[in-house]
Amino acid sequence: MNNNRNSKIETLKRRGRRKHLMNELSYMTLPENAFLDIEENQLFCQKVFTFLQSREEKVQIHGNHYREHIEKSEQVLKEMVKKVKITPTQGRLLFFRDHEIEALLVNVGGSV
Template sequence: MMSDERKTKMELLKRQSRRKHLVKEMNFLNLKEEPFFNIEDNDLFCKNVFSLLNTRGNKVQLQGDSYKEHIRISIQLLNDTINAIEVIPKQGRLLFFREKEIEAVLVNVNEVFNHLNKLMGLTKFSIGYGDFIIVGEDFNFGLCIERAEYFYEVSVWGLP
């Protein structure tokens, strides 16, 4: 039987491997040297993102006849929102939903907007699996589309 310490170390190594793979998948972006938080900080950051989203009012509900239509309407709204932004923040954290964890990756916001279609696939938003969430590290801005059971909710703040 494996000791807890070894099990923890194995999990850590597997997660580091998944992170390396994610960086390879994002090779079309100019990522910083270390785009990840350490694991505890990452998990706390994600928890804080969801707490913030739970308390936000003024969410726009998007409803279609199917989840595919929800996604299509969401991406259209996302593009319209991005096109209306006058000053794009330099960087933010884009959340990637994976089977075992959510990774908050430090990205150049403009690059995210320029490669939105590719990132919709990578974040798994385009197949209805993950939410689309990009936020400032200090939560000064956010552009989020969350999936609910019968509709999607959009939350935008801090983007002029």
């Protein structure tokens, strides 16, 4: 019974953190169901990291400070976008938070 109560408390905390993230991103137009269920989110993130680990050509982005990290990340993303033949309308953006990683659904290609 105590386990069930703790699970409910953690779920409520997670919902609160998700609501806070949505408030931080209020400048963006997000799809209605931007979040996966908590269990689905965890499985999705595990699949993403498994895929990334399996890749032979890995890219590491290093900078002297956070602004340089951002600039280098933008440069790598721009290079990757040039290789995309068909732009999807939506994609998952991973947000690394203190307690978890959220795979948030975002609009792509001018509708953001």
